[in-house]
Amino acid sequence: MMANRSHLGFHLWICAFLLLSIHGLSFYLPGVAPQDFFKGDKLRVKVNKLASTKTQLPYSYYSIPYCRPNKIVDSAENLGEVLRGDRIENSPYEFQMRVPEMCNVVCRIVLDDKTTKEFKEKIDDEYRVNMILDNLPLVVPMTRLEKDSPIIYQHGFFVGRKIQYAGTKEEKYFINNHLTFTVKYHKDLQTDSARIVGFEVNAFSVKHQYDGDWTGKNRLTTCDAHAKRTVTSSDPPQEVENKKEVIFTYDVDFQESDIKWASRWDTYLLMADDQVHWFSIVNSLMIVLFLSGMVAMIIYIGFKKPALEDPVKTNKIPRQIPEQAWYMSSAFSILIGGILPFGAVFIELFFILTSIWLQQFYYIFGFLFIVFVILIVTCAEITIVLCYFQLCSEDYLWWWRSYLTSGSSALYLFLYTIFYFFTKLNITKPVSGILYFGYMLIASYAFFVLTGTIGFYACFWFTRLIYSSVKID
Template identity: 35%
Template sequence: MWERLRYLLLLLLWLHGTDSFYVPGVAPINFHWNDPVEIKAVKLTSSRTQLPYEYYSLPFCQPTEITYKAENLGEVLRGDRIVNTPFQVFMNVEKKCEVLCNFPNKAVTLTVDQSKLMAERIREDYYVHLIADNLPVATRLEFYSNREEEDKKKEKDVQFEHGYRLGFLDGNKFYLHNHLSFILYYHREDVEENQEPTYRVVRFEVIPQSIKLEDLKADDKGMCTLPEATGSAPQEIDPTKENQLLFTYSVHWEESDIKWASRWDTYLTMSDVQIHWFSIINSVVVVFFLSGILSMIIIRTLRKDIANYNKEDDIEDTMEESGWKLVHGDVFRPPQYPMILSSLLGSGIQLFCMILIVIFVAMLGMLSPSSRGALMTTACFLFMFMGVFGGFFAGRLYRTLKGHRWKKGAFCTATLYPGVVFGICFVLNCFIWGKHSSGAVPFPTMVALLCMWFGISLPLVYLGYYFGFRKQPYDNPVRTNQIPRQIPEQRWYMNKFVGILMAGILPFGAMFIELFFIFSAIWENQFYYLFGFLFLVFIILVVSCSQISIVMVYFQLCAEDYRWWWRTFLVSGGSAFYVLIYAVFYFVNKLDIVEFIPSLLYFGYTALMVLSFWLLTGTIGFYAAYMFVRKIYAAVKID
């Protein structure tokens, strides 16, 4: 009893997304008083351009020696370029105002080209991302909650945005945030008596300010004086001439009750959890209600059909009627292009296994955001290793469809979908290279990905295909006639495009709310970590795709159209069409992208997402329909 309650509690913690059950991926760092706390820069990002840049692509103050962190595959693909900065921050040591660069007696001079670049980045609404003890910097946004008027002054809800704005526009003038007020929160750890207390960093905030050079009043020792809020003028950047300014910062420490294991909760709970619960409840009610009704109709109809078909004294009358039994001699006739179909389904199995494992492991807290790039790295390696399963299912299906050239089929499975993905990414990467963005995949990383593709995925696909092709093919319950049966003229609503529109509504309705948060995480640089909800949505998606696929193939066979192989695969992936429509809606209404290359990047990567989603849902629906067809034809007596 208590064991079950404990597991239930852990499940609720996973679903909630806030983590007492938190696996950080890195060991905590204990600091003593006056120990250095290194501030590192990650990158510059903008939701308007979708092009990340390195921190030192802008003329910020640089340390004596620039050192880049060794990055994993996921960090490189995300455009992270983690580098050290000249900020001098020490544990629990306050700093009122200090000049950043090594120019204590003179200002930094930006050339005309540097001023133009800085103004351009401000216009494009770029954010600067820093980290301290692997915690990302956040800017606090305070707003009053909807309470009674007398309570508004006492309590506030706090929200954060990741990073801080590089600057702001006021009319046609550009202003740079050249002073950063760091606020670091620490948690005092329990130690034994007569031991020096230890501290852990649990939150990293910043208040960016724009302060004119003359108002900072820097001295020869590198110290400065902050003006009063009402008496300071912002630091303007004129892109037509040289600009002089000072980069300054201050440090303030505050003690916090937040423990180290819960320090990411602030970042991971920025989205409203109640919306996710509403999404899940809505999806469960709608999907299972509609799927239950459809299932009841089909089961009742099928029982009646099978009972009628199995009446030995009424065979002639039954054969004169229309129905799915009449196409029993053609329903398992191999379709056109069986090699391509089996290859696409093999890639779909590969995607399904990869996504299922990634979401499940992430739900357990193993792919924490503190392990930067771990999610994408895991996904890439899992897709390569899942090639053995994709090859096995593709090989067995290819043999079932009377295929003989297994080596060519294995090569097609290993290269068709990955080749399309690599080709599109390579073309987009060329445009990113042209913009000198850190989001461009370096040439050595691209070579490494190719080596993974041809050195890991390709052999595993061949291995799985070999064993799948050698295994006994799927046992079809009825024989196939030599002469194909003529297909009667179909009604308009049996058109495959109408079927795609009809079949895609239910699965898309089960996941469109969660899709909004996923798009926000991808295109607006937000954290997404509510994988418990995502796992439930994925299960609901599998159920809804399977149910709707069975319904559509049943209606098709009742119309005496036995060409269900390709049609089921295409129709089951119909929700991908709605994902594409939603992506266009999101682009128009949520993003402020107007330039060509950012638009190209958005729709290029969105096309890959839609293609992958179509393969995933199409594969789920195909295998559900295949099992259904084999089941119903095995239940009737065929002479």
């Protein structure tokens, strides 16, 4: 009877496991599942933070007097969006799926001293406006000079420009108040539904004109859907000055695309210089092979020699370390030991810094993983080689020295971030500089702990290996 109950209980556990497995197949991550849109379905554009590569200080979209919906609602954000400092909110930009629209008026504002100053500050600091549609960020297509080169994309559009206009020597501020959206979609021929695979924009500065007094329903003469009059870059721009009116408008165009929903990020994440990554990896592999040969030779020669034998018993008093040559000093060997590990990663480090501080996409984690493996091997081997030379010089104090040898690569990393700051970034505000160096100091310390730990454990394994064959009576 007890056996039958046990047998029945076992079967119940199996059934429960299978039911859980079937349920697990339906699991998906929020915001990742594809969404089908039919013709006429409402599409709502969300706005994100204003970002600048000059200040590195994000602002909310509504921190400047852009057009607002009746009620501003914050969207739920995932952990990655929170860590990036995103501020996702609703917007008055709404349109229907696969229904082109032309010259829709969003709102009209009249600038005063305060709003004029706010817009000019954001234009001076080169702030970009970020928007989102169906979890895809808004991008500006950038055509490259080389022939047959693929189009690359940049995050968001500029708030405005400070340029000379109409032959004047004085630079003036102009705001981008007209947006031409392009929504790319992949159509399902069986259901007639479509999935969004691209969200692009071209931003223009246009001084809109209309007849009579403003009522909110005026027909603009600068762009008119009835007359098929569209905004072009040759239209007079909208200047940012006190008591000037600014009318915000937008167009929407829909383009069918062969790109499937699963591949919609591929064009966003296109890396134009993957040859540089491969060149860096090949160079690093050459260094790794050279160090591997040295380590193999050291271990081989060490095992070929007969085991060391002490003529007398080991003295409990620590042996005096003989005077070392200048090139075997701790400071010199530690500084030398950090060069090769840093050399293995500095090319990839450039692209990582660019993605963080210049608001560019980074999605080449395959390259990054290869470089990380090379870094581990390089740290281990350079520490073993220098530790071997240290022991040959009768210096047995290798513990902290092995940690600092590979960990010193963090010093070169921090020096490189200083070089990057002055050569690649246009940060002018002290607060932004403190923010940059604070983050880079934390990253360098984390890199020091990582590489130092790798070097210490490699040297620890090496010394245990070579002394395990030594017989001491």
